[in-house]
Amino acid sequence: MPAVSMTVNGKAVSGNVEERTLLVQFLREHLRLTGTHVGCDTSQCGACVVHVDGKSVKSCTLLALALEGANVLTIEGLAEPNGPLHPMQEAFRQNHGLQCGYCTPGMIMSAIDIVRRKGHDLDEHTIREELDGNICRCTGYHNIVKSIAAGAKAMAQGGAPRQAAE
Amino acid sequence: MSATGIGAAVRRKEDLRFITGKGQYTDDVVRPGETRAVFVRSPHARAKIRSIDASEAKKMPGVVAVLTGAELANDKIGNLICGWMIHSKDGSPMKMAPHPAIAAGTVNHVGDAVAVVIAETKGQARDAADKVKVDYEPLPAVADPAKAQAKDAPQIHDVASNNTIYQWHLGDAKATEAAFASARHVTRLDIVNNRLVPNAIEPRAALAEYDAGTDQLTLWNTSQNPHVARLVIAAFVGMAPEHKLRVIAPDVGGGFGSKIFIYPEEVVCLWAARKVGRPVKWTAERSESFLTDAHGRDHVTHAELALDGEGKILALRVKTIANLGAYMSTFSSSIPTYLYGTLLSGQYNIPQIYCEVDAVYTNTVPVDAYRGAGRPEATFVVERLVEVAAREIGIEPPELRKRNFIKSFPHQTPVIMLYDAGDYQASLKKAMELADVKSFGKRKRDAARHGKLRGLGYSTYIEACGIAPSQAVGSLGAGVGLWESAEVRVNPTGSVEVLTGSHAHGQGHETTFAQLVSERLGIPFENISIVHGDTDKVQFGMGTYGSRSGAVGMSAIVKALDKIEAKAKKVAAHMMEAAEGDIEFKDGKFTVAGTDKSAAWSDVALNAYIAHKFSGQELEPGLKETSFYDPTNFTFPAGCHICEVEVDADTGNTEIVNWTAVDDFGTVINPMIVEGQVHGGIAQGVGQALLESAVYDKDGQLVSGSFMDYSMPRAHNLPSFTVGLTETKSPSNPLGIKGCGEAGAIAAPAAVINAITDAVGSEQVTMPATAGTVWAALQRANATRQAAE
Numbered sequence: 001m002p003a004v005s006m007t008v009n010g011k012a013v014s015g016n017v018e019e020r021t022l023l024v025q026f027l028r029e030h031l032r033l034t035g036t037h038v039g040c041d042t043s044q045c046g047a048c049v050v051h052v053d054g055k056s057v058k059s060c061t062l063l064a065l066a067l068e069g070a071n072v073l074t075i076e077g078l079a080e081p082n083g084p085l086h087p088m089q090e091a092f093r094q095n096h097g098l099q100c101g102y103c104t105p106g107m108i109m110s111a112i113d114i115v116r117r118k119g120h121d122l123d124e125h126t127i128r129e130e131l132d133g134n135i136c137r138c139t140g141y142h143n144i145v146k147s148i149a150a151g152a153k154a155m156a157q158g159g160a161p162r163q164a165a166e
Numbered sequence: 167m168s169a170t171g172i173g174a175a176v177r178r179k180e181d182l183r184f185i186t187g188k189g190q191y192t193d194d195v196v197r198p199g200e201t202r203a204v205f206v207r208s209p210h211a212r213a214k215i216r217s218i219d220a221s222e223a224k225k226m227p228g229v230v231a232v233l234t235g236a237e238l239a240n241d242k243i244g245n246l247i248c249g250w251m252i253h254s255k256d257g258s259p260m261k262m263a264p265h266p267a268i269a270a271g272t273v274n275h276v277g278d279a280v281a282v283v284i285a286e287t288k289g290q291a292r293d294a295a296d297k298v299k300v301d302y303e304p305l306p307a308v309a310d311p312a313k314a315q316a317k318d319a320p321q322i323h324d325v326a327s328n329n330t331i332y333q334w335h336l337g338d339a340k341a342t343e344a345a346f347a348s349a350r351h352v353t354r355l356d357i358v359n360n361r362l363v364p365n366a367i368e369p370r371a372a373l374a375e376y377d378a379g380t381d382q383l384t385l386w387n388t389s390q391n392p393h394v395a396r397l398v399i400a401a402f403v404g405m406a407p408e409h410k411l412r413v414i415a416p417d418v419g420g421g422f423g424s425k426i427f428i429y430p431e432e433v434v435c436l437w438a439a440r441k442v443g444r445p446v447k448w449t450a451e452r453s454e455s456f457l458t459d460a461h462g463r464d465h466v467t468h469a470e471l472a473l474d475g476e477g478k479i480l481a482l483r484v485k486t487i488a489n490l491g492a493y494m495s496t497f498s499s500s501i502p503t504y505l506y507g508t509l510l511s512g513q514y515n516i517p518q519i520y521c522e523v524d525a526v527y528t529n530t531v532p533v534d535a536y537r538g539a540g541r542p543e544a545t546f547v548v549e550r551l552v553e554v555a556a557r558e559i560g561i562e563p564p565e566l567r568k569r570n571f572i573k574s575f576p577h578q579t580p581v582i583m584l585y586d587a588g589d590y591q592a593s594l595k596k597a598m599e600l601a602d603v604k605s606f607g608k609r610k611r612d613a614a615r616h617g618k619l620r621g622l623g624y625s626t627y628i629e630a631c632g633i634a635p636s637q638a639v640g641s642l643g644a645g646v647g648l649w650e651s652a653e654v655r656v657n658p659t660g661s662v663e664v665l666t667g668s669h670a671h672g673q674g675h676e677t678t679f680a681q682l683v684s685e686r687l688g689i690p691f692e693n694i695s696i697v698h699g700d701t702d703k704v705q706f707g708m709g710t711y712g713s714r715s716g717a718v719g720m721s722a723i724v725k726a727l728d729k730i731e732a733k734a735k736k737v738a739a740h741m742m743e744a745a746e747g748d749i750e751f752k753d754g755k756f757t758v759a760g761t762d763k764s765a766a767w768s769d770v771a772l773n774a775y776i777a778h779k780f781s782g783q784e785l786e787p788g789l790k791e792t793s794f795y796d797p798t799n800f801t802f803p804a805g806c807h808i809c810e811v812e813v814d815a816d817t818g819n820t821e822i823v824n825w826t827a828v829d830d831f832g833t834v835i836n837p838m839i840v841e842g843q844v845h846g847g848i849a850q851g852v853g854q855a856l857l858e859s860a861v862y863d864k865d866g867q868l869v870s871g872s873f874m875d876y877s878m879p880r881a882h883n884l885p886s887f888t889v890g891l892t893e894t895k896s897p898s899n900p901l902g903i904k905g906c907g908e909a910g911a912i913a914a915p916a917a918v919i920n921a922i923t924d925a926v927g928s929e930q931v932t933m934p935a936t937a938g939t940v941w942a943a944l945q946r947a948n949a950t951r952q953a954a955e
Contacts, residue, residue: 018289020289028194032196033187034187034190034191034193034194035186035187035188035189036187037191037367037368037419038193038369039367039368039369039452040452040872040873041451041452041453041872042452042872042873042874044872044873044874044878045367045452045873047367074187075185075186075187076186076187076188078186079186085185085186089185089186092181092185093177093178093181093182093185094177096177096178096838096839096841096842098181098184098185099420099672099673099674099842099846100366100367100368100417100418100419100420100671100672101180101181101183101184101185101189101417101419101672102189102191102366102367102368102419102420103367103419104184104185105184105185105187108185124886127881128881128882128884129881129882131880131881131882132880132881132882134881135367135873135878135880136367136881137365137366137367137420137422137846137849137850137878138367138420138672138842138846139842139845139846139849140845140846140847140848140849140850140879140884140887140910141845141849141879141880141881141884142842142845142884142886142887143842143845144881145881145886
């Protein structure tokens with residue numbers, strides 16, 4: 001099996017994988033980073049969103065072998081161990097932006113990318129449109145929208161997020 | 167109110183692990199030597215299996231075993247069962263057909279399992295599954311419930327002639343007919359309650375492990391009720407004795423009913439794990455979820471409402487065909503009967519109701535409870551009829567509702583239920599204020615200037631939750647009691663563990679249950695843990711569904727806490743050398759009445775365990791109590807939802823512009839969590855009304871079988887919601903809780919369709935009301951108007 005090396009959550013990792021191995025499988029099964037979830041098989045639900053080289057991607061759409069040398073950030077790497085939470089994580093908790101928690105890692109990773117692309121002052125319409133690629137069955141999105149608006153503002157106020165290098 | 171007690175919007179304990187990616191869902195659990203299972207599934211809706219050739223598959227790399235239905239039968243693994251007996255009106259029992267975990271002989275729906283491949287990796291199992299050659303003889307199939315009883319329909323199971331499982335009825339047919347004969351006005355509607363796929367975002371999964379040394383089986387699975395799973399798999403499937411089977415439902419990513427049921431895959435994983443001597447894990451792919459998770463709703467109904475000259479309802483008559491799919495799922499029989507017919511009185515004083523339900527087999531995925539389970543279907547029937555009747559007679563819809571509301575309690579309906587408390591006027595009034603109904607006319611005129619048609623739709627719903635008094639449901643055919651258990655363990659340091667038979671899969675029990683304990687014992691919220699979801703840890707319990715965990719599960723905790731307090735007072739009395747009757751307990755402190763003597767909670771807890779201050783003859787050491795709580799009645803959450811839509815007159819596209827929900831859930835423990843439950847319920851109800859539909863073609867192929875073609879509600883399909891509360895406490899449980907989990911899904915579909923039909927001026931709008939459907943209704947309404955002119 002061919003080898004692949006990349007940086008995940010700031011650590012150099014490598015592994016021998018089948019050619020067909022998806023990034024999400026590499027993360028979950030090889031690295032045991034099970035915070036990234038799989039909710040569908042058609043790249044619709046967004047439970048598997050991570051950041052690759054600073055941009056959000058659905059990790060079910062990328063082959064691990066295509067990511068030689070890439071810089072990957074998952075939900076587990078957003079906050080330093082024993083450090084404060086990322087402002088977006090904290091915003092989801094404060095605003096009850098999650099219920100069963102299954103879509104949550106993907107939601108948070110997408111939310112941070114929305115802030116990167118659209119700025120810190122997000123209106124409801126923008127957030128709702130930008131969430132097209134993330135499905136939640138529990139919350140009706142009401143509190144997710146509130147969480148993202150609040151998290152975006154908090155990110156501007158110095159809660160400097162840890163981002164994968166561009 | 168303390169900061170973490172009853173009524174406080176406490177932030178959730180469970181969130182930290184979920185927002186940091188540390189949740190432990192079934193697929194995240196890995197056991198040493200684990201293998202992966204992939205099922206070979208039928209591509210036909212109905213077919214005879216002529217032969218299965220697994221020889222090539224068995225030679226594929228990594229394959230450990232390929233197992234079929236024949237081997238399952240050889241090993242005497244029993245069938246899956248439906249646990250609620252319904253009798254037909256002629257007294258005959260429902261016709262339950264055999265449901266083997268892997269099909270033997272015939273397959274009855276697309277997705278029916280015919281073999282399972284066990285391999286080292288999922289990829290290898292999938293590759294080998296492709297090599298299993300199944301020779302099918304396709305047979306004619308029927309998917310449409312309205313056609314299942316036709317003379318020329320294929321006969322699916324020998325036991326059920328005309329594919330009819332039962333012909334049930336409720337109410338007084340003759341008295342209802344007499345009431346209709348005396349009516350001044352009759353409103354009639356044909357209603358299809360569209361079939362839905364629950365689609366919890368975590369797909370179902372099962373991981374089974376066998377320990378040959380202890381002859382013990384362990385199952386991790388995505389379950390809302392692990393004890394019931396264990397009971398059924400032990401006692402009916404016959405997999406293992408109950409005490410040799412442990413079921414663990416760890417973090418579960420949403421359920422909505424679909425994870426109540428006992429499914430073939432968990433049975434097969436257990437069986438295969440013992441057979442191959444290694445752990446076996448199966449995780450559904452989403453396409454597989456569509457083809458195997460029990461679907462919801464799927465009713466075809468004709469309904470009639472009789473009224474007198476003043477708009478008073480005289481009687482209601484309903485005839486429904488309910489599709490139960492290819493096999494009877496665990497609780498399927500009860501959904502279109504005792505969770506449907508019994509709610510047809512709505513919030514109204516209706517003297518006579520008669521309801522007939524035919525349940526039918528079709529060549530589709532089994533149908534069972536989905537959020538609301540029977541109550542959304544009942545509410546849709548009642549609230550559409552009332553709305554249409556009001557429009558036909560020319561009375562404002564809220565006014566017609568008010569004239570017929572039940573205003574005194576208790577109220578016995580003609581369909582079993584005894585409503586114990588409510589104030590329907592109050593929720594309607596508050597909702598109309600919050601929705602600013604007064605200014606609706608202006609908003610409608612403004613919208614019209616932009617080519618938009620505004621409509622307003624009401625839904626004054628009721629549900630029966632807190633399921634349920636065991637004697638009552640037993641008399642109605644339930645195979646189980648519906649009490650709940652709780653155990654409260656106080657540790658020597660005073661921290662507390664509550665072991666509950668309820669199961670959380672998004673509801674936040676770890677927080678709300680801890681709030682109850684914090685309030686009662688006056689101890690810090692952080693010193694309380696809620697334990698659930700493991701049959702080795704928790705005493706037998708009934709699990710979470712039907713909005714029962716607050717009303718029933720927390721009541722069990724209250725009972726256990728009562729016992730804890732009583733015992734702790736005895737310990738405190740010994741410690742302070744006072745009479746037990748003089749001990750008072752408040753805010754975590756025991757005091758002797760009329761003195762300055764006191765003992766802290768933690769001191770009493772420690773003394774209960776060191777037992778230095780009392781003899782074992784006087785008092786048993788320790789501080790741990792168990793209780794079983796059986797409710798005295800159902801609870802009856804009710805409320806009013808008002809939906810305001812804007813329909814594009816050119817395209818038929820509908821946008822929800824305002825949503826107001828005012829609900830009466832009785833006592834609210836955590837308003838933040840309750841509001842979240844309402845939001846999620848509304849979204850699922852709006853999904854049913856506007857977007858979602860499980861579509862089968864005439865050959866029984868599921869056309870909408872993925873997120874590409876089954877339209878899940880997304881953030882931009884929904885507005886933000888205005889949510890309010892009214893409160894009448896339930897007299898049927900110690901906390902006065904009614905339950906909040908299903909209200910939104912029950913109320914919403916009627917509110918949406920009432921709003922759209924108001925906007926377009928035609929009642930012929932079916933669910934899901936897609937742009938095409940609404941546009942066609944608009945054309946019909948325009949044609950009718952032009953013909954009239």
